[in-house]
Amino acid sequence: MTHTCSYLRLSLTDRCSFDCFYCGAQxxxxxxxxxxxxxxxELERLARLFVGLGIRHVRLTGGEPLLRAGIHDIVRRLAAIKGLELVSMTTNGFALADTLAARPFVGLxxxxxSLDTLQRGRFRSLTGVDGLERVLEGIRAARQNGLTDVRINVLLVRGFNDDEIASFVRFGLERDLVIRFIEYFPTQKRRQAFRSLYVASADVIKIIETTFGPLAPEGSDPLSGPAQYYRLSCGGPRLGFISSVTHFFCSGCNRLRLTADGKLFPCLHTEHYADVGTLLRAGRIDDVANLIAQTAEAKGRYNKMTCSRFFEMSSIGG
Incomplete structure (x- = not known):
């Protein structure tokens, strides 16, 4: 691939157990x-093609990936692909404890x-489900099942959960969890009301440093997304910041996105896609490989600075 794409976000379903306003899954x-x-x-065959073309990290997303039947088998078979260095997953955590009780993941x-509030009432109003304790139980189960790299994604929304920043830092310190704060970037109609809801990462850092002391930058993770990591002077797990509004990271983006039915998007914000799933089912493997390579090489033409469309996050895997 001419354009360096090492990271594939692979959606397993467009369904979700929550109904958060910013995602619109239901x-x-x-x-x-x-x-x-x-x-x-089909997922395994496609993943092998992607790995052959330079992908080294596959993240399983949704909707909610734990709703997908056969999720354990999907993880195991992808993780066994030679050359794939990292298989990860993003989940809302609601079914996590039950999924792990059935059997642990092999290769994850x-x-x-994703956890945007530590308050039960707020959680219910955001998701439509009284499920905070089940998510916390899922996080505990993940650690007990040997998943040492567990990260909490917090989408900050002004006036909703921006008063919980210090609480989340303490939550991470107490449980040895990486906390990642995400600027809210609206993906539905670009109304001014939505645009005003983000909380700038720079402001979040100031709040954290006022309470906990200075943060030392540690850069980004290889093979992963745009998060920039810092560590408190007192130690503990890292803190991450994804600055979707205040820092356009399109030029360094290494991600492709594949929907659950096999549509390959070079960017979250473009209407352009390549239907590799249909070609795969027609047995046109060489055409699939060529189309993946062409999509990756054309990636630079599609980014959120030049594209804007109406879509729901649950349809394309976040």
Whole structure:
């Protein structure tokens, strides 16, 4: 690949157990049917092609990936692909404890849990589910099952949870969890009201340093996304910041996105995609490989500075 793409975000389903306003997972007019989903064999064949073209990290997303039947088998078969260095997953954590109780994941090296509030009432109002304790139980279960790299994604929304910044830092320190603060970047209609809801990473850092002392920068993780990491002078786990609004990181983006039915997007914000799933099911493997390479090489033309479309995050895997 001419454009360096080492990271594939692979959506396993467009369904979710939550109904957060910024994602709209339960407000879609139509959902994919089971027969439209790429099956585990198709996912594995595609992943092998991606790895052959330079992908080294596959993140399983949704919707909510734990809703996908056969999730353990999907993780195991992807993790066994030679040359794939990292298989990770982003989950809302609601079904995590039950999923791990069924059996542990084989080959899953990193887990990101989306958790935007530590207050039960706020959690219920955001998600539509009284499920905070189940998510916390899932996080505990993940650590007990040997998942040492667990990261908490906190999407900050002004006026909703921006008063919980210090609480999340303490939560991470007490449980040895990486906390990642994300600037809210609206993905639905670009209304001014939505634009005003983000909390700048620089302001979050000031709040943290006022309470906990100075932060030392540690840069980004190889093979991963745009998060910039810092560490408190007192030690403990790192803190991450994803500055979707105040720092456009398009020029350094290394990600491709594949939907659950096999549509490959070079950027979250573009309407342009390559339908590699249909080609795969037609047995046109060489054409699939060529189309993946072409999409990656054209990636520089598609970014959120030049593209804007109406879409729901749950349809493309975050």
């Amino acid at each position: 407000k879609k007019e139509a959902f994919l049917s089971d027969r439209e989903y790429l099956d585990v064999g 090296r990193r887990l990101n849990v």
